[in-house]
Amino acid sequence: MSTQTAPRSVPRIATSVLLVAAGLFAVRQLVSGWRLGASMRLGEDGDISVYIGAINYLKSGGALYDYPLGCGYGFTYPPFSAIVLRPLTWLSPLTTGKVWLTLCVVIAVAVAALVVASRSWPTSTLARLTVLGLGVGLFLGSSQVQSDLITGQVNLVLALLVILDVGRYVPDRLRGVLVGLAAAIKLTPMVVWGWYALTRQWRALAASVGTFAACVVLAWVVLPSDSRRFWTDAVLDTSRVGDVELRFNSSVMGVLARAGVDGTTRSVLWLLLGGALVLLAFWNAERCRRAGDHVASAVLLGCAAVVATPIAWPHHQIWLPLAGIVLALRTPWLPRVLGLAILVFCYLHIPITEWSDAHGTGWFVDNIDVAMFVGICLLGLAPGASTRSISEPSPPSTRSPSGRRSPSAR
Known part of the structure; x- marks a missing residue:
């Protein structure tokens, strides 16, 4: 009995060791990512300082898109984002920076976990947990995510909204809403609209555009002059973001x-x-x-x-x-x-x-x-x-000459 059990336990022990190593790797990257962002004095430096400064400038009576261009850049997002990001001004800049950094690290873990969890390989539980740790660690340790963390950017938040929406983690009746919200904060998620239209996902397109329009109208009511300035001038000024070369x-x-x-x-x-x-x-x-x-x-x-x-x-x-x-x-x-x-x-x-x-x-x-x-x-x-079972409309089916039902090609 022992001679048969021992060989089988070796792979399981090895997998367990790999799982612990992957977990430690993920924790290490999580901690180092947070410490890296904190070392940049977020709130007083980085893009988040532009958000805070521009919104405070707006609160003091200034025009949102006239905010002094510290480091050569000003506020570049639609006016609705100034409404959404207003809580960033409730605390001191350094405290806000740490809170925002912590939120972004948590969101980065969630984004990587959602992508890994949607995969069909590997199949064993221990192997999947190991892959989850490696995936989270590699994502947090990537220069792209680290760049987001040290600047205090909003891209991780937008990625989470798009993945939850397009990835079908939301009920079908709400599909498109999160993409519309993301586009109202920053325009780039609007690319999803073209895909909705070309693939005839009309309900999702209508929900997304409708959500975006509602956000734009809200911002126009709250910030009429800034909304007019953005949609007629600032939206076309790429120099506000940086030199393209x-x-x-x-x-x-x-x-x-x-x-x-x-x-x-x-x-x-x-x-x-x-x-x-x-x-x-x-x-x-x-x-x-x-x-x-x-x-x-x-x-x-x-x-x-x-x-x-x-x-x-x-x-x-x-x-x-x-x-x-x-x-x-x-x-x-x-x-x-x-x-x-x-x-x-x-x-x-x-x-x-x-x-x-x-x-x-x-x-x-x-x-x-x-x-x-x-x-x-x-x-x-x-x-x-993928491993996740998503409810899709049933494809048309045909019946074979024997009377058995066979699904059509997908």
């Missing part, structure tokens, strides 16, 4: 600008290339949706927003490590290898960049991120069914 802008516009393309030619190429990539991402997202993998659809749409927007800084690129998690947990070996490569690159992005700068190849590394986003939009995320 800067090295870490991983959008199509950024690549064209760094290549020396400018003026009308750059705008036309951006629309053509960016539009083509977005359409391909829509097609791949629909393939995932039809396979029942709605979370992968959400990640693809997030990647499409990155390549299509004029400016995509590292904190906008949190969708890249999420795409790596999706690919790494596919069954075929090739997506797994590609996913692991993406995750390792995201985790080691800073040392890789420092090494490449020292060896004169920084220009090459600067464009690897956008190349990965382009590849994801072109090739998709290897669609496959």
Whole structure:
């Protein structure tokens, strides 16, 4: 009996050790991520200080989009976001920064956990918990998430809203609402509307646009002059966000600008290339949706927003490590290898960049991120069914000559 039991216990012991190691890795990244953000004196520095300063400026009688451009930047989001972010001014800036940082770390854990939990591989409980720890740790340790944490950005919050909505974690009657809310805070989630329309998800589109419109109307009633200023002027002023040619802008516009393309030619190429990539991402997202993998659809749409927007800084690129998690947990070996490569690159992005700068190849590394986003939009995320059972309308069925019912091809 003992000779038969011992060999079976070895893999279980090894898996348990890996589970503990993965858990410690996740905790380590959680703590180090929080400490890194706290070391930046969030609230007094970073993008969150712009939110706080602009809203305080508004409360004192100033115009939201006239807020003094500290560090060269001003308030760039729609007026509704100033209403939503108003609680940031209730406490001292440093206290607010720590509270916001803690919230963002918790949301980052939730986002990674939702993506990992939606995968169908591995199957054993211990292995899945191990993968969960590794996924959370790699996501928190990625340069993209760390960039979000040290600036106090809102991108993790928006990613959570989009994943909950498109990933079907909300009731069907509420689908589209969270995407509309996210778009009212920051415009980039509006890319999902195009996918809704092309795939004829009319109810979700109506709910999303309706939620967005309600938020815009509310902001117009509360902040009429600022709303008029934003929708007629500030929304078109990309210089408020930064220079498009800067090295870490991983959008199509950024690549064209760094290549020396400018003026009308750059705008036309951006629309053509960016539009083509977005359409391909829509097609791949629909393939995932039809396979029942709605979370992968959400990640693809997030990647499409990155390549299509004029400016995509590292904190906008949190969708890249999420795409790596999706690919790494596919069954075929090739997506797994590609996913692991993406995750390792995201985790080691800073040392890789420092090494490449020292060896004169920084220009090459600067464009690897956008190349990965382009590849994801072109090739998709290897669609496959997820573990979550989502209620979809039953496909039409046919009956065989023997009278047995057979489902039609999906």
